[in-house]
Amino acid sequence: MTARWTRSLSPLAAADRLGLSxxxxxxLLDDGTLASHFEGWHRRIARSDVEALAATREEVGPGAPERRKPFADCA
Known part of the structure; x- marks a missing residue:
């Protein structure tokens, strides 16, 4: 296991951090927008990837069209 995955989140914890269901x-995981791996039957997401996506969403600001682009297919 690489250092990237040593601090990973469950899908529920990542969703909470991003404000998503x-x-x-x-x-997002299934379409490759956000990387994940499996530990046994459990999917895990690198905390650094979640934080990077959260920062991108926060920089754009609420309601901006650019903010919705990465999640357009999820609606």
Whole structure:
């Protein structure tokens, strides 16, 4: 296991951090917008990836069209 995955989050924790439902987060994982790996049957997401995506969403600001682009397919 690489250092990237040593601090990982569950899908529910990542969804909470991003302000998304778990289902919307899983859609991002399935389409490759956000990387994940499995530990046994459990999916894990690198905390650094979640924080980078959260920072991108916060920089754009609420309601901006650019903010919705990465999540357009999840609606």
């Amino acid at each position: 778990r289902a919307d987060l899983v859609a």
